[in-house]
Amino acid sequence: MSASSIDLAVIPGDGIGPEVIAEAVKVLEKAVAAEGVELKQTHYKLGAEHWLATGETLPDEVLADLRRRDAILFGAVGAAPGDTRIPSGIIEREMLLKLRFSLDHYVNLRPSKLYGTVGSPLANPGDIDFIVVREGTEGPYVGNGGTLRAGTPHEVATEVSLNTAHGVERVVRDAFRRASARERRHVTLVHKHNVLVFAGHLWKRTVEAVATEFPDVTHDYLHVDAATIFMVTDPSRFDVIVTDNLFGDILTDLAAAVTGGIGLAASGNINMDRTAPSMFEPVHGSAPDIAGQGKADPTAAILSAALLLDHLGYTAAARKIEAAVAADVEKRDGDARSTSAVGDAIAAEL
Amino acid sequence: MSASSIDLAVIPGDGIGPEVIAEAVKVLEKAVAAEGVELKQTHYKLGAEHWLATGETLPDEVLADLRRRDAILFGAVGAAPGDTRIPSGIIEREMLLKLRFSLDHYVNLRPSKLYGTVGSPLANPGDIDFIVVREGTEGPYVGNGGTLRAGTPHEVATEVSLNTAHGVERVVRDAFRRASARERRHVTLVHKHNVLVFAGHLWKRTVEAVATEFPDVTHDYLHVDAATIFMVTDPSRFDVIVTDNLFGDILTDLAAAVTGGIGLAASGNINMDRTAPSMFEPVHGSAPDIAGQGKADPTAAILSAALLLDHLGYTAAARKIEAAVAADVEKRDGDARSTSAVGDAIAAEL
Numbered sequence: 119m120s121a122s123s124i125d126l127a128v129i130p131g132d133g134i135g136p137e138v139i140a141e142a143v144k145v146l147e148k149a150v151a152a153e154g155v156e157l158k159q160t161h162y163k164l165g166a167e168h169w170l171a172t173g174e175t176l177p178d179e180v181l182a183d184l185r186r187r188d189a190i191l192f193g194a195v196g197a198a199p200g201d202t203r204i205p206s207g208i209i210e211r212e213m214l215l216k217l218r219f220s221l222d223h224y225v226n227l228r229p230s231k232l233y234g235t236v237g238s239p240l241a242n243p244g245d246i247d248f249i250v251v252r253e254g255t256e257g258p259y260v261g262n263g264g265t266l267r268a269g270t271p272h273e274v275a276t277e278v279s280l281n282t283a284h285g286v287e288r289v290v291r292d293a294f295r296r297a298s299a300r301e302r303r304h305v306t307l308v309h310k311h312n313v314l315v316f317a318g319h320l321w322k323r324t325v326e327a328v329a330t331e332f333p334d335v336t337h338d339y340l341h342v343d344a345a346t347i348f349m350v351t352d353p354s355r356f357d358v359i360v361t362d363n364l365f366g367d368i369l370t371d372l373a374a375a376v377t378g379g380i381g382l383a384a385s386g387n388i389n390m391d392r393t394a395p396s397m398f399e400p401v402h403g404s405a406p407d408i409a410g411q412g413k414a415d416p417t418a419a420i421l422s423a424a425l426l427l428d429h430l431g432y433t434a435a436a437r438k439i440e441a442a443v444a445a446d447v448e449k450r451d452g453d454a455r456s457t458s459a460v461g462d463a464i465a466a467e468l
Numbered sequence: 469m470s471a472s473s474i475d476l477a478v479i480p481g482d483g484i485g486p487e488v489i490a491e492a493v494k495v496l497e498k499a500v501a502a503e504g505v506e507l508k509q510t511h512y513k514l515g516a517e518h519w520l521a522t523g524e525t526l527p528d529e530v531l532a533d534l535r536r537r538d539a540i541l542f543g544a545v546g547a548a549p550g551d552t553r554i555p556s557g558i559i560e561r562e563m564l565l566k567l568r569f570s571l572d573h574y575v576n577l578r579p580s581k582l583y584g585t586v587g588s589p590l591a592n593p594g595d596i597d598f599i600v601v602r603e604g605t606e607g608p609y610v611g612n613g614g615t616l617r618a619g620t621p622h623e624v625a626t627e628v629s630l631n632t633a634h635g636v637e638r639v640v641r642d643a644f645r646r647a648s649a650r651e652r653r654h655v656t657l658v659h660k661h662n663v664l665v666f667a668g669h670l671w672k673r674t675v676e677a678v679a680t681e682f683p684d685v686t687h688d689y690l691h692v693d694a695a696t697i698f699m700v701t702d703p704s705r706f707d708v709i710v711t712d713n714l715f716g717d718i719l720t721d722l723a724a725a726v727t728g729g730i731g732l733a734a735s736g737n738i739n740m741d742r743t744a745p746s747m748f749e750p751v752h753g754s755a756p757d758i759a760g761q762g763k764a765d766p767t768a769a770i771l772s773a774a775l776l777l778d779h780l781g782y783t784a785a786a787r788k789i790e791a792a793v794a795a796d797v798e799k800r801d802g803d804a805r806s807t808s809a810v811g812d813a814i815a816a817e818l
C-alpha cells in the first residue's frame with residue numbers, strides 16, 4: 119500500500135501514555151514526511167481518567183469513528199493499582215479489550231529483539247530475535263464466565279476459555295506466513311495440551327494441518343511452563359512463537375524483560391483481513407508511579423509506530439525508524455534521559 | 469507427629485523417575501534410620517510404560533490402597549513427546565492429576581531457593597528464597613470443557629476454570645500461615661484479575677479477608693505477566709506467592725529455572741487436613757531423552773523427600789537432608805556426576 123496521507127487515530131490514554139505517544143508521533147511524522155506522506159491525526163480521550171470524568175469507557179459513536187481511520191496509535195490505559203475509585207478491569211475489558219475484539223485484532227504481534235548493548239537480566243542472553251504471534255480475540259480473554267453466590271462461603275466463579283477452528287487457524291496461518299519470510303523459518307506452538315486437552319488439541323491439530331501448507335517451515339511444540347524455562351536459559355532458540363491469548367500475554371512480558379525491559383517492547387493488534395483498523399501500542403502499561411515526570415522510555419511506543427507503518431505498507435519508513443532506534447539504543451549507557459530527549463535523539467537518528 | 473515407622477508409597481513412574489526415586493529413597497532411609505524410624509515401602513507400577521503394557525492409568529483399587537499409606541513419593545510420568553502410541557494428556561490427567569484431585573492435594577508447595585554457587589541464568593540473581601503456594605485442586609485444571617464439531621472448520625473447544633470460595637480460601641489461609649512463620653512475612657497474590665474478573669475477584673477478595681486474620685503479614689498483588697518480569701529482574705522481592713493452579717504451574721517452572729534449574733526444584737502436593745496421604749515429587753518430568761543413562765540429577769527428588777518428612781512431622785530429619793543438599797550443591801563445579809554418585813554424596817553429607 120502507499121498513499122499520500124495516513125488518517126491516524128491517536129489514543130494517548132492514562133499515566134505515561136500521553137508522554138510516550140507524543141514522542142512516537144514526533145518520530146512518525148518525521149519518518150513519513152521524508153516519504154512525502156501527510157499524517158492526519160485525530161486524538162481521542164479515552165481511559166481511566168476519562169472514565170472518572172465522564173463515566174464513559176468506549177461509546178459506540180467513538181468506536182464507529184475509530185473504524186474510519188487507517189490505523190490507531192495507542193498509549194496505555196489504567197489507573198494506579200491502589201485507586202479504588204475505578205472498578206478493577208473495567209477500563210481493560212470495556213475499552214482496551216473491547217477495541218481488540220470489536221476490530222477483530224486477531225494477530226497480537228510482539229517482536230522481541232535484544233539490541234547489542236541493552237542490559238538483559240540474563241548472564242548469557244545470546245542472540246535474541248523472535249516474534250510472538252499471540253491470538254487476540256479468543257481464549258480465556260472472552261469474558262465468558264460468572265460468579266454464583268458472590269461473597270458467601272459457597273461462592274463459585276468460572277472463567278471459560280473459548281477457542282474456535284476459525285480463530286485458531288487464521289492466527290496459526292499468520293505465524294507460519296511470518297515464519298516463511300524469516301531466515302530460520304521455525305514456528306513453536308506454546309500451549310498446555312496435556313492439561314487443557316480440548317483447547318490444546320485444537321491448537322495442536324491446527325498447527326499440524328497448517329504446517330503442510332508450508333513445507334519450508336519447521337515447527338515444534340512446548341508446554342507453556344517449559345517455554346518459560348527456555349525463555350531464560352536459551353531464548354535464542356525461538357524464531358516465531360504462536361500461542362493463545364493468555365499464554366501470549368505472559369510470555370511476551372517475560373520476553374520483554376529478557377530482552378532489556380518493557381521499555382523497548384512494541385506490539386501490534388492486527389486485523390490481517392483489513393476489515394477494520396489495526397492498533398499499535400507499547401506492551402507496557404500506564405505506569406502511574408512515574409507519570410508526569412518525563413521519565414518514561416518512549417522507545418516501545420516509537421517501535422510500535424514502526425509496526426504501524428509496516429502494516430500500512432510503508433516498509434521503508436518502518437525500517438528507518440527501527441534503524442534509528444537501534445542506533446540510539448546502542449549508545450545508551452544507563453544515563454537517565456528524559457522522555458522527550460529520547461524521542462528527539464531517535465528522531466535525529468532518522 | 470512422630471512414629472516409629474513410616475508407611476511409604478513409592479511411585480517411580482517413567483523415564484528418569486525410577487532413577488531419581490532410587491536416590492531419594494536411599495537418602496530418606498538413611499535420614500530416618502538416624503532417628504530410629506523404620507521406612508516401610510510399597511512400590512506401585514504406574515505411568516506411561518505401565519499404560520502401554522496394561523491399559524491402566526490409576527485403577528480404583530490402587531487408589532484405595534494408596535489412601536492407606538502415610539505419604540507418597542512420586543518420580544515422574546509421561547512418555548516421549550513424539551510417542552504417538554499414548555494419547556497426549558492421558559497419563560497426566562488420569563493418573564497424576566487424578567491423584568492430586570482425589571487425595572485433595574490443595575496445597576501444591578514449591579520452594580525456590582538459590583544455593584550459593586549454583587548457576588542461575590541471571591547475571592545478578594540476588595538472594596532468592598521464596599515459596600510458591602499453588603492451588604492444586606481447582607482452576608483451569610478441573611478438566612471441565614469440551615469440543616464441538618471436532619476436526620471441522622466449525623470446531624469450538626472450551627476450557628472452564630472452576631474456582632470456589634472453599635478452595636481458594638483454604639489455600640490462601642495456608643499461604644498466610646506459612647508466611648507468618650517466615651522472616652519477611654509477606655504474601656504476594658498472583659492472578660490476572662483485570663481480565664479474568666470473576667475468578668480474579670474471588671481470589672482478591674479472599675486475600676483481603678484472610679489478611680485480616682494475620683495482622684503481622686503484609687501482602688501485595690501482581691498480575692501474572694508482571695510477576696514473570698519480576699521473576700527475572702528482582703526475584704528476591706518474593707517471599708510467599710499464592711496463586712491458582714495454572715499460574716502456579718507456569719511460575720514455578722520459571723522460578724526453578726531462575727534458581728539454577730529444574731534439577732533442584734522440589735514440590736509437595738499436600739492435603740493439609742490429612743484426610744488422605746500427601747504426595748511429594750520433583751517438579752521436573754520424566755525426561756525420556758536422558759532416561760536410563762544415569763545422567764539425571766536426583767536432587768529435586770531428594771529435596772521432595774525432605775518436604776515429605778516435614779509434612780509427617782520429622783522436621784529435624786528434613787532439615788538434615790536440606791543441609792546435606794546445600795553442602796553438596798556448594799561443592800558442585802559443573803562436572804557431570806552420575807545420578808547415583810549425587811545420591812551417594814548427599815547421603816554421605818547427612
Ligand SMILES: CC(C)[C@H](C(=O)O)[C@@H](O)C(=O)O
Pocket residue numbers: 210214215367401662663693
Ligand atoms: C492490560 C491488559 C488487559 C493487557 C492484556 O492482558 O492483554 C496487557 O497486559 C497486554 O499485554 O497488552
Ligand SMILES: CC(C)[C@H](C(=O)O)[C@@H](O)C(=O)O
Pocket residue numbers: 312313343560561564565717751
Ligand atoms: C505434568 C503436568 C500435568 C504437571 C502440571 O501441569 O501440573 C507438571 O507440569 C507440574 O507442574 O507438576
